[in-house]
Amino acid sequence: DHKESYAAWLQYKKIEDFSLLENYQKWFENLASLADSVVIESAKKELLLGLSSMLGVQPTFSTERKAAAGIVLGTSVSIANQIEIDFEQLNDDGYVIKTVTTEEKSTIFLLGKEDTGVLYAAFHLLRLMQNRESMDHLDILENPKNQLRMINHWDNMDGSIERGYAGNSIFYSGNKFNDELNRIEDYARLLSSVGINGVSINNVNVHKVETDLITSSLLPKVAEVAAIFRAYGIKTFLSVNYASTIEIGNLETADPLDTGVQEWWKNKAKEIYRYIPDFGGFIVKADSEHRPGPFTYNRNHADGANMLATALEPFGGLVVWRCFVYNCLQDWRDRSTDRARAAYDHFKPLDGQFHPNVILQIKNGPMDFQVREAVSPLFGAMEQTNQMMEFQITQEYTGQQRHLCYLVPQWKEILDFDTFAKGEGSPVKNIVDGSLFQSRHSGIAAVSNIGNDYNWTGHTLAQANLYGFGRLTWNPDLSSETITNEWTLQTFGKDELVVQQVSQMLLDSWRIYENYTSPLGVGWMVNPSHHYGPNVDGYEYSVWGTYHFADYQGIGVDRTVKAGTGYTAQYFKENADRYEALETCPDELLLFFHHVPYTHRLKSGETVIQHIYNTHFEGVQQAEELTERWTLLEGKIDQERYEDILKRLQEQANHSKEWRDIINTYFYRKSGINDEKYRTIY
Ligand code: GCW
Numbered sequence: 001d002h003k004e005s006y007a008a009w010l011q012y013k014k015i016e017d018f019s020l021l022e023n024y025q026k027w028f029e030n031l032a033s034l035a036d037s038v039v040i041e042s043a044k045k046e047l048l049l050g051l052s053s054m055l056g057v058q059p060t061f062s063t064e065r066k067a068a069a070g071i072v073l074g075t076s077v078s079i080a081n082q083i084e085i086d087f088e089q090l091n092d093d094g095y096v097i098k099t100v101t102t103e104e105k106s107t108i109f110l111l112g113k114e115d116t117g118v119l120y121a122a123f124h125l126l127r128l129m130q131n132r133e134s135m136d137h138l139d140i141l142e143n144p145k146n147q148l149r150m151i152n153h154w155d156n157m158d159g160s161i162e163r164g165y166a167g168n169s170i171f172y173s174g175n176k177f178n179d180e181l182n183r184i185e186d187y188a189r190l191l192s193s194v195g196i197n198g199v200s201i202n203n204v205n206v207h208k209v210e211t212d213l214i215t216s217s218l219l220p221k222v223a224e225v226a227a228i229f230r231a232y233g234i235k236t237f238l239s240v241n242y243a244s245t246i247e248i249g250n251l252e253t254a255d256p257l258d259t260g261v262q263e264w265w266k267n268k269a270k271e272i273y274r275y276i277p278d279f280g281g282f283i284v285k286a287d288s289e290h291r292p293g294p295f296t297y298n299r300n301h302a303d304g305a306n307m308l309a310t311a312l313e314p315f316g317g318l319v320v321w322r323c324f325v326y327n328c329l330q331d332w333r334d335r336s337t338d339r340a341r342a343a344y345d346h347f348k349p350l351d352g353q354f355h356p357n358v359i360l361q362i363k364n365g366p367m368d369f370q371v372r373e374a375v376s377p378l379f380g381a382m383e384q385t386n387q388m389m390e391f392q393i394t395q396e397y398t399g400q401q402r403h404l405c406y407l408v409p410q411w412k413e414i415l416d417f418d419t420f421a422k423g424e425g426s427p428v429k430n431i432v433d434g435s436l437f438q439s440r441h442s443g444i445a446a447v448s449n450i451g452n453d454y455n456w457t458g459h460t461l462a463q464a465n466l467y468g469f470g471r472l473t474w475n476p477d478l479s480s481e482t483i484t485n486e487w488t489l490q491t492f493g494k495d496e497l498v499v500q501q502v503s504q505m506l507l508d509s510w511r512i513y514e515n516y517t518s519p520l521g522v523g524w525m526v527n528p529s530h531h532y533g534p535n536v537d538g539y540e541y542s543v544w545g546t547y548h549f550a551d552y553q554g555i556g557v558d559r560t561v562k563a564g565t566g567y568t569a570q571y572f573k574e575n576a577d578r579y580e581a582l583e584t585c586p587d588e589l590l591l592f593f594h595h596v597p598y599t600h601r602l603k604s605g606e607t608v609i610q611h612i613y614n615t616h617f618e619g620v621q622q623a624e625e626l627t628e629r630w631t632l633l634e635g636k637i638d639q640e641r642y643e644d645i646l647k648r649l650q651e652q653a654n655h656s657k658e659w660r661d662i663i664n665t666y667f668y669r670k671s672g673i674n675d676e677k678y679r680t681i682y
Helices: 003-007 018-027 038-055 115-130 182-193 208-214 219-230 259-275 301-315 339-350 408-416 428-432 460-474 480-492 496-516 573-580 587-593 608-631 639-671
Strands: 031-033 068-075 095-101 105-112 139-142 148-152 198-200 235-239 281-284 318-322 358-363 387-392 443-447
Touching (some): 018 038, 031 038, 038 068, 068 115, 115 182, 148 387, 182 219, 182 460, 208 259, 259 301, 301 318, 301 358, 387 428, 408 480, 460 496, 480 496, 496 639, 587 608, 608 639
Parallel strands (some): 031 068, 068 105, 281 318, 318 358, 358 387, 387 443
Antiparallel strands (some): 095 105
């Protein structure tokens, strides 16, 4: 019945330890909820589910606080002065969990400033219980660091998911919404349990059918979905077709300065908000990879975004405008065009021109979610513009959920990257949380990795990426280890060996994947179009602008000011200088910034060619070891998940050999330089 696979980290496994069980049970004899709303209903429902499952009790909620021990749910308004709490310390989604023991009563308060805070507090308490922690002296105050914590779906209404590796869409099939929407509620529970508060439900590439999502034919269904998410504190957004006025509006233009176009969108916004009063707003991919946009009318991105923003503004809606804009019709001979430069070149000059309800959504790197690339220099470069991060949870370039690649350590590195935008101590996380420039709106979004597979994510261990994304977005200061341990405990239970092994496997996996794939930050080297598996020259002569320029002498992209594309100058001085000079450029990004001979010596002491050989042999060995490490856990977790994961790890180990051999052979043949250790190169 796939029970464990489906439940993901909300297992709520029965507590076997008798004294812990007794201790927990005493708290749940009296449950009171002083507030009421659909969101509070969800909190109550989740608590009851967790309690009956973990403790085997079936309590009910009353509306007032009773004597003896108990749990009390409330908000700043409903709690009045029953407990001294300074609600001023909480932001809109913040909460307090506090155990208060007096002579007559012991109470655990779950208090939110708003209803969502109560829901998050309920999930937090359940997490503590899943982790078997004591509840006797809780004193917790939590505020999310990021205002928008969002998931972007690339789901199409035919049921397919662009870059999806876990089955089909849970929202649509056959160009319609699914009749059965139950699964969406379980999805909402998973998201809400890690603090996600926004979701866009259709692909940023908005095709013909999806263009209709903002019409009266589909809005009632969108509203149904939005109602499910609303009960879990999640706002619904839609990706829109920039050329809607032409496609569905009977207008001849989508010129943002045309008054007819402006009117059409204003009316459209009004209509949408009639169906969904708390609609989040629009995600827009414009003038990118053949999608329509304002360029057609000689207008810029600010013109386009502001036109939509004006329409949404009266209702509090946001425009999330993507910065993934570049020339995708390049010629490899043209060394002056550099895709990495594109987002900055397009958007930086527009700083200060965007309306307050526009947020620019910027991919973490300037290329496209590679296993390793530089951090986008656009972060911090637009002081007067709302910016948010776009990560990719779905593993397009990182093994497509057939390989284990846990991305939390990568995301942390990016969030911690010091941009020097306001001198030392200006990390990306302080730009996207809005604090560095006091931005009105900000946050982190990521492309979903889930589908209708019974375990949501194809690779069961890829559930950790979704969990980790949420937790990290709530608080970017959590360590990878904390998040990983939490996830493992909740997902597989509190067995020391399991927690230790699984956590360490996750933490090692990104490096392992990098080892046997593309080296030193150069990226790509994948099969065109589906992007799975090695193909060193797969994109080398194509129009997409993703080159490595390997020849018989050397490899890498010269992005220096001195001799290359000048990209390094897009960073603030400290980083620009560091990347510009070969001596200071970090090894792991060497080929992203420089073209060097194969004999160039890295800071590690190895030559580039020897590094390629070494990491590829080592990576395969590490991938094989992952399988062995997993087999230690047989019998310690349920058989279904054990075998599912084992199968994927075996596939990974095999496929890593293909990577190793194709990459090693290619560079051996190009360079003519032997492996110092004379290992087998085909
Ligand atoms: O690189 C590309 C992906 C596309 C995706 C695009 C984007 C949704 O391969 O599948 O389109 O990025 O982010 O817009």
